[in-house]
Amino acid sequence: MAKVERPLSPHLGVYRFQITMTMSILHRITGVGLGLGTLLMAWWLIALAMGPGPFDLVQDVVSGWFGRLVLLGFTASLVFHFFNGIRHLAWDVGLGFALPTMRASGWTVAALTVIVTALIWIAGYSMRGI
């Protein structure tokens, strides 16, 4: 049977930017990213079990500029997925479905991600200073 090339809907490319769709795809992207990030957690835990040598190696790699960049991405992804996940859970119990509310909660998640990620890093640097 010949396959008929039917038009696919929706054509995502014809939509202008909307906060709702951006948050939606970011939830998935950060989810996959955090999944890869569990490898870092596994490395950290296994090194901790192996002893001071392997553990110092992890700490050295993580505190280098590239390690910090990865850790910053990891923190931001986690904070975003955390707050946007709460947004999803609210929908699951039937809250916040009105379009203006949905947009407002989307921007709130975006703002919280920036603020809380910054706070975590400020706390991290001040812990290091002590």
Place this chain on the structure above:
Amino acid sequence: MSLRSPIARARGLGSAKEGTGHWWHQRVSAVALLALVVWFVVSLLMLTGADWATASGWLSNKVNAGLMLLLIVFLFYHLKLGLQVVIEDYVHGEAMKIVSLLLMSGACLAVGLACALAVLDVAFGG
């Protein structure tokens, strides 16, 4: 012979045979992770720049080890459920889909188990 009508059998669990199980498990693990992740991030902040003795001392505490094991269980289960949906959405060939799902599930199990064994080793190993 079943006395149940066909409609009674069709209702409830649907063609996937597990009903809302996947959806519900994802939500339950999400709620558990909300609390566990806050604990984990705060703990890591306290351990910023810590040496091995301090970090392993922290994980030797049985409460910390227990919470870490809980985090690992919920985290890797939640990850498996999430990645499963991603694969089911984007991988179309049936054979490729099943292979991807098996590899993904196996990887989640393997990495999760490695994490759990490392925690147990620090908490109980000599």
